[in-house]
Amino acid sequence: MYVLVSPCILSPDLRARGITREEDLGYYSRAVERCRRFGIEIVPLPCPETLYLGHDREPGMFLERLDTARFGHLLGNLEAEVREIIRERGPPLCIIGVNSSPACGIDATWYGPPGSEEARRPGRGVFLSRFPEIPALDVADFARYRVYLAAPLFSRAEKEYNISLFETLSAHFFEVYLPQEVGDDTIHRDRKAHQDIFCRHLAAFGNTDVVVAVIDGADADSGTAWEMGYAYAHGIPVVAIRTDFRMA
Template structure:
């Protein structure tokens, strides 16, 4: 690079930089996840904020959801279109010599979970009748579509149950090979 830029980029789930997009009742911070933001800033890595497919498709006044509710043709098609745009952006960075470190999703998210997502066959009908849901070892719908488009890019996830472990895993991902 011929100026101050690091030439390194990381893709972050939208809500890691904007907790205001999270479904009501689940936000853990007022704005960004400061611990993660501090790590990325300290490493001098550029940030690409992924779009929030849930907010874009369902809006802010949505109920909590599980992957079965989002695993439908309309939402998948929407996520596939978003993933295509991200793929094109990533290709442009790579074509110009940038190191695209990877994608950081959200553990348990029905859209952005990397290794697990919330799941229940019983979440149908009146929301007040919904019971607890399980975490299954499946990516969320948006991450599934991103994986199809981004090939061998590395994926890691932020887990609110394990903040320090999440920071450690993401920091390891940022280390140059």
């Protein structure tokens, strides 16, 4: 089990001069952390831009410096190297790239002259576009793997459904915080116990990248609604699941 990874995620100094932000470094670190957490081997891709332009380089667009026959030939050779890795190992889980990179972008790349309509082009970079059959994620998306599962947890059916979601998410390499597993599962507790549980849930939001919320029922559970609102107020994305066919 392995992923193919843009090499600058492991060695940020491979990127063009001055473009790496602290936020980027955080994404790189958490992406590596996720792989280690779930035993996913990291196989670095070659860096076409570094091999062609050198290590210490200014930022630039594809059309400015990479739109040459020599660079195209290099891409062909590097593709052959990666295809050989895939032949020996089997298909990877995915490719992890870096958006905006002319070679290894996922959803968008710096392509044409600055200020032009083609400056930022949607789609994969010129290297990763050679592997259309392999799923690809931007490192910022792959790094968001810590999930807070917000859901009603009062009946046996609700708790069993939550566990099934927990297992599904875990099988896809997400680390899931499940409130019912930390004592939030009975009415028989005093005020201090309530406060302790609340504080534990609140602390969990500090290590959460995304909230997955179950909003079944004629009305969404009030506690779940609060958790969704708290996440939204703190800039944490919320993904809502509703299987109930009734209009809420």
